Amino acid sequence: MPNQPINPSIKDIAKEAGVAISTVSYVVNNKDLVADKTKEKVLKAIDKLGYNPNYIARSLRTKKTSTIGVIVYDISNPFVAQMVKGMEEVVKKRGYMMVLGCTFNDSIEEERQINVMINQFIDGLLIVSGSDNEKIYKKIINRKIPLVFIDRELENNDRASVIINNVDAVEKAIDYLFLMGHKKIGYISYPLENQTTIKQRYCGYLKGLKKNSLAYDPEYVVIDKKFMDKELEGKDMEITYNLMQQFIKLKKLPTAFITISDIIAYGLIKALKENNIKVPEDVSVIGFDNIMFDDYISPPLTTIKQPKRTMGITGMNLLLDIIEGKNIENSRIVLPTEIIKRQSVKSISLY
Amino acid sequence: MPNQPINPSIKDIAKEAGVAISTVSYVVNNKDLVADKTKEKVLKAIDKLGYNPNYIARSLRTKKTSTIGVIVYDISNPFVAQMVKGMEEVVKKRGYMMVLGCTFNDSIEEERQINVMINQFIDGLLIVSGSDNEKIYKKIINRKIPLVFIDRELENNDRASVIINNVDAVEKAIDYLFLMGHKKIGYISYPLENQTTIKQRYCGYLKGLKKNSLAYDPEYVVIDKKFMDKELEGKDMEITYNLMQQFIKLKKLPTAFITISDIIAYGLIKALKENNIKVPEDVSVIGFDNIMFDDYISPPLTTIKQPKRTMGITGMNLLLDIIEGKNIENSRIVLPTEIIKRQSVKSISLY
DNA sequence: TTGTAGGCGTTATCAC
DNA sequence: GTGATAACGCCTACAA
Numbered sequence: 001m002p003n004q005p006i007n008p009s010i011k012d013i014a015k016e017a018g019v020a021i022s023t024v025s026y027v028v029n030n031k032d033l034v035a036d037k038t039k040e041k042v043l044k045a046i047d048k049l050g051y052n053p054n055y056i057a058r059s060l061r062t063k064k065t066s067t068i069g070v071i072v073y074d075i076s077n078p079f080v081a082q083m084v085k086g087m088e089e090v091v092k093k094r095g096y097m098m099v100l101g102c103t104f105n106d107s108i109e110e111e112r113q114i115n116v117m118i119n120q121f122i123d124g125l126l127i128v129s130g131s132d133n134e135k136i137y138k139k140i141i142n143r144k145i146p147l148v149f150i151d152r153e154l155e156n157n158d159r160a161s162v163i164i165n166n167v168d169a170v171e172k173a174i175d176y177l178f179l180m181g182h183k184k185i186g187y188i189s190y191p192l193e194n195q196t197t198i199k200q201r202y203c204g205y206l207k208g209l210k211k212n213s214l215a216y217d218p219e220y221v222v223i224d225k226k227f228m229d230k231e232l233e234g235k236d237m238e239i240t241y242n243l244m245q246q247f248i249k250l251k252k253l254p255t256a257f258i259t260i261s262d263i264i265a266y267g268l269i270k271a272l273k274e275n276n277i278k279v280p281e282d283v284s285v286i287g288f289d290n291i292m293f294d295d296y297i298s299p300p301l302t303t304i305k306q307p308k309r310t311m312g313i314t315g316m317n318l319l320l321d322i323i324e325g326k327n328i329e330n331s332r333i334v335l336p337t338e339i340i341k342r343q344s345v346k347s348i349s350l351y
Numbered sequence: 352m353p354n355q356p357i358n359p360s361i362k363d364i365a366k367e368a369g370v371a372i373s374t375v376s377y378v379v380n381n382k383d384l385v386a387d388k389t390k391e392k393v394l395k396a397i398d399k400l401g402y403n404p405n406y407i408a409r410s411l412r413t414k415k416t417s418t419i420g421v422i423v424y425d426i427s428n429p430f431v432a433q434m435v436k437g438m439e440e441v442v443k444k445r446g447y448m449m450v451l452g453c454t455f456n457d458s459i460e461e462e463r464q465i466n467v468m469i470n471q472f473i474d475g476l477l478i479v480s481g482s483d484n485e486k487i488y489k490k491i492i493n494r495k496i497p498l499v500f501i502d503r504e505l506e507n508n509d510r511a512s513v514i515i516n517n518v519d520a521v522e523k524a525i526d527y528l529f530l531m532g533h534k535k536i537g538y539i540s541y542p543l544e545n546q547t548t549i550k551q552r553y554c555g556y557l558k559g560l561k562k563n564s565l566a567y568d569p570e571y572v573v574i575d576k577k578f579m580d581k582e583l584e585g586k587d588m589e590i591t592y593n594l595m596q597q598f599i600k601l602k603k604l605p606t607a608f609i610t611i612s613d614i615i616a617y618g619l620i621k622a623l624k625e626n627n628i629k630v631p632e633d634v635s636v637i638g639f640d641n642i643m644f645d646d647y648i649s650p651p652l653t654t655i656k657q658p659k660r661t662m663g664i665t666g667m668n669l670l671l672d673i674i675e676g677k678n679i680e681n682s683r684i685v686l687p688t689e690i691i692k693r694q695s696v697k698s699i700s701l702y
Numbered sequence: 703t704t705g706t707a708g709g710c711g712t713t714a715t716c717a718c
Numbered sequence: 719g720t721g722a723t724a725a726c727g728c729c730t731a732c733a734a
Contacts, residue, residue, distance in 0.1 A: 006494070009727055020705040025729060035703060052470045056410045057727035060710050065407070067450070076436040076643075078429060085427040085585075088453050097467065099418070100451045102439050116448070119403045143357070234436075237647060266647040292427075296588060296617040298649035360711055371721040376713060386719060408711030411726050 008049040017045035028053055067097045068319065069117035072128040073105045074234055078291040079261070079308055080128060083150065086312025087126065094320050096123070104233045107131035107194070118145055124323045126150065126315055132194040146322040150315040151306075153196050160322060160331040162315040166200035167207060169304045169337040170258060173286050174208025176339055177256045181348040182284065185209070186220035186254035188240065188264055190227045201260055201288075220254040222247060240267025248275050253283055255348055262287035262294055262303055269297070269344070280346035290340050300342035307335050359400040368396035379404055418448045419670065420468035423479040424456045425585055429642040430612070430659055431479060434501065437663025438477065445671050447474070455584045458482035458545070469496050475674045477501065477666055483545040499670040501662055504547050511673060511682040513666040517551035518558060520655045520688040521609060524637050525559025527690055528607045532699040533635065536560070537571035537605035539591065539615055541578045552611055552639075571605040573598060591618025599626050604634055606699055613638035613645055613654055620648070620695070631697035641691050651693035658686050 005012050010028070014021045019038060026033045027042040034042070045051075059065045070087060072080045084100070091098045099122065101113040110130055117125060118139065124146035130136070134154060140147050149161040177185055192199045202223075209216050226232060226239050240263075248271060259265045265287035269279050277283055279299055287294065290305035314333055321328055356363050361379070365372045370389060377385050378393040385393070396402075410416045419442060423431045435451070442449045450473065452464040461481055468476060469490065475497035481487070485505060491498050500512040528536055543550045553574075560567050577583060577590050591614075599622065610616045616638030620630050628634055630650055638645065641656035665684055672679055 010729095011727075021728085022706080022730075023704060026704090029729085033703065038704080054411075054727050055470055055472055056407060056416070057710090058729075059407045060405075060411050060712090060727080061729045063710085074436070075426070075439065076429070076432040078427070078432075081427040081429075081432045084451075085425070085453065088426065088451065092452070092464075097450050097472070098452075099448050100435075100439065101443070101449075102436065113443075119406055121406055121448070237643065266644070270647050292588065293617070293644055293648075296621050296648060297644075361713095362711075372711095373713080373715095373722080374720060377720090380713085384719065389719080405711050408726090409713075411711080411728090412713045414726080 004049055007054075008051045009054065010051070012049055013042065013045045013051050016049055017041045065121060065123055066095060067099055067122050068316070069099050069101070069114075069122040069125045070128070071101045071103060071110065071113055071117075071125065071130065073103050075100065075102050076234060077263070078293070079289045079306070082291070082308035083128060083312035083315075086309035087316040088312075090313050090316035090320070096320065103130075104230070105129075105131070105228065106230070107133050107136065111136045114140065118143060124148070124319045126319050128152070129195070129197060132196060146319055148315050148319040148322070150311055151197055153200075160318060160328075162311050162318060162333045162335065163197075164306055164311075164335050164337050166197055167204040169288075170201045170204030171208040171211065172337075173258050173304055173339060174205065174212060174214075177258070177284065177286065177345065178208075178212040178214070180256075180284070180345060182254075182256040183214060184217070184220060184254035184256070185214065186222070186257040188222045188257060188259040188268060190260060191223055191225055198260060205258065217254075219251055236261065236263045237267040237270075240264045241271045244268050244271035245275070248272070248277070253277070255282075256284035256286070256345065258286045258288075260288050262289045262291045262301060265301055265303070265344075266293075266297060269299075269301075280344050284345040284348075286339075286345060294340070294342065299344045302342045302345040303340050305338045305340045307337075311335060355400055358405075359402045360405065361402070363400055364393065364396045364402050367400055368392045416472060416474055417446060418450055418473050419667070420450050420452070420465075420473040420476045421479070422452045422454060422461065422464055422468075422476065422481065424454050426451065426453050427585060428614070429644070430640045430657070433642070433659035434479060434663035434666075437660035438667040439663075441664050441667035441671070447671065454481070455581070456480075456482070456579065457581070458484050458487065462487045465491065469494060475499070475670045477670050479503070480546070480548060483547060497670055497673040499666050499673070501666040502548055502657075504551075511669060511679075513662050513669060513684045513686065514548075515657055515662075515686050515688050517548055518555040520639075521552045521555030522559035522562065523688075524609050524655055524690060525556065525563060525565075528609070528635065528637065528696065529559075529563040529565070531607075531635070531696060533605075533607040534565060535568070535571060535605035535607070536565065537573070537608040539573045539608060539610040539619060541611060542574055542576055549611060556609065568605075570602050587612065587614045588618040588621075591615045592622045595619050595622035596626070599623070599628070604628070606633075607635035607637070607696065609637045609639075611639050613640045613642045613652060616652055616654070616695075617644075617648060620650075620652075631695050635696040637690075637696060645691070645693065650695045653693045653696040654691050656689045656691045658688075662686055 010021055010024045013024045024042050027039050103110040126148050128150045129152045153161055153163055187205045190198050192202055224243055232239055265285050272279050272283055279285055287301045287303035290303045294301040294303055361372055361375045364375045375393050378390050454461040477499050479501045480503045504512055504514055538556045541549050543553055575594055583590055616636050620636055623630050623634055630636055638652045638654035641654045645652040645654055
């Protein structure tokens with residue numbers, strides 16, 4: 001019995017089949033240059049030795065890795081996880097792999113990860129909600145590495161991106177609340193620094209207020225640095241809960257709150273309920289994202305739905321299209337949002 | 352101005368610094384063979400041309416990719432996402448990358464993904480809750496690719512793994528319920544086929560019943576194939592909700608339910624509440640996992656906590672230790688579970 | 703239609 | 719200490 005190499009190379013196959021290396025390569029890559037008879041011989045040898053092409057060697061030659069870098073802020077966030085799931089579906093279908101990195105909204109970390117990834121490792125990069133720091137992305141652009149942003153727009157908006165209309169979304173939520181008779185509308189958000197998405201939503205808040213001739217009352221808005229605390233990373237529910245416990249004791253309450261995420265809404269609702277403030281009877285709440293739990297909390301949460309999975313799918317498809325040199329008709333895709341009406345908002349028009 | 356290569360190679364650096372290629376390599380890899388003066392020249396050239404080592408080429412030589420394959424069933428499941436987050440922390444810290452694949456509990460898909468990954472692409476593989484199909488893993492073992500399982504044990508239990516004691520966990524939950532006066536304890540679970548973890552929990556259920564001299568009543572157990580339906584993938588809450596809507600109409604209720612996941616518990620609670628069955632007054636519920644929302648639903652969910660992040664961290668560290676040839680004292684790590692008592696269980700000892 | 707040979711960017715082995 | 723040079727496994731002109 002001849003000693004079979006554990007990981008046979010193209011060379012071993014060539015020897016086994018009694019043909020040249022290039023012939024094997026042609027067969028492996030489905031180039032129609034090989035006579036059927038020869039092809040068969042090669043295939044048989046491949047089967048016999050159990051050959052698998054070495055992607056590393058291939059990449060070294062072709063400069064293609066079929067690997068996509070995906071950078072998110074926190075994979076354990078349900079909104080993010082749902083998007084990543086969408087990306088994974090596409091990647092799988094189109095024959096790529098996905099490497100994942102979490103930045104936890106730390107731009108130093110983001111830059112580090114990008115650097116590692118682009119060191120000839122990946123064919124393209126998908127960034128979810130990166131920082132506002134344009135500088136980080138210069139290197140990617142310089143190296144001509146295809147790049148798509150999801151859920152975020154840079155000031156320099158000629159970048160490929162998949163987004164929603166954040167201004168519009170919040171504005172519509174205010175319209176809805178106003179329609180339901182609310183005049184005092186609060187707002188809970190991350191700090192606005194370094195995050196276009198968050199800024200835009202705040203703009204929507206202001207715009208919606210103005211549009212409905214509602215006064216802006218700083219007493220009603222909670223924008224707190226604690227949300228950016230590294231120690232508290234991933235604990236938005238608790239942060240909100242604690243924040244609101246204080247808020248309730250110190251300040252007057254609006255009749256409704258809009259929050260920039262469902263997670264925050266959950267924390268808010270818990271704090272409210274524990275202080276015997278009924279939701280929605282006393283205070284209405286609108287969340288953002290429409291994560292899978294909204295139907296299962298009490299009361300079921302009214303929210304602004306983002307098409308999470310679709311955002312992931314669309315973003316990944318766009319990126320792969322760019323990589324594969326397909327004709328891109330639109331590289332700035334705006335996906336629709338929708339207010340999902342459940343039971344956390346109540347009409348107060350009778351008052 | 353000399354034309355600088357966009358991606359300078361070690362060769363370009365050598366030329367720039369006026370030294371040999373190998374010298375540059377020594378410097379890059381911190382081998383202490385180079386005179387300080389030469390080293391400085393090289394460093395200067397590296398800085399000037401903006402050199403980055405090509406990982407692909409390096410991998411081709413060294414047969415190391417510093418990339419770990421992670422296979423999970425569903426990244427959008429909060430339990431999984433939390434584990435992956437733990438892995439990501441470790442991977443980052445120890446200088447590796449992570450490629451991610453989701454199988455959605457499809458063993459064909461699992462095998463396909465494993466094949467892609469092990470084609471010389473990864474240094475090791477971390478599998479979360481794979482199938483029971485030993486055959487799939489043969490190839491990995493044959494190729495001597497380090498492999499660690501999380502949350503799952505194969506029959507052949509000499510594999511490296513990070514698990515919890517599932518039998519014990521459920522048994523303790525029954526003890527707790529019994530202590531609270533419950534004699535009729537229901538159970539909601541995935542089908543038992545192909546999943547050791549699920550089987551073990553069911554054993555725990557049986558064992559706990561017997562231990563407390565409680566009769567097994569098939570009327571109280573819900574084990575349904577719908578949970579494995581490809582179309583319904585990722586919708587355990589809805590599935591449970593629908594299942595229980597029927598159950599409530601057709602069957603008698605136990606005084607308490609144990610479920611194999613918090614997600615399932617959420618669906619159950621919703622169905623119960625909508626049928627005016629109070630939780631925990633009429634029926635107590637114990638979940639499994641302790642996901643981040645348990646504190647925020649109504650009532651807050653009593654559950655069996657799994658150390659999700661720790662499982663991810665431990666599993667990844669174990670795998671990297673194996674890869675790096677460290678001395679492994681224990682390759683079958685059992686992590687502790689704990690009953691987290693919230694408000695979904697009520698004592699009925701007074702009845 | 704098939705074979706030869708060069709090179710992708712490294713690292714490692716030897717000389718010097 | 720430093721410098722040639724041969725691999726690693728593959729792809730692709732180009733030659734035959």
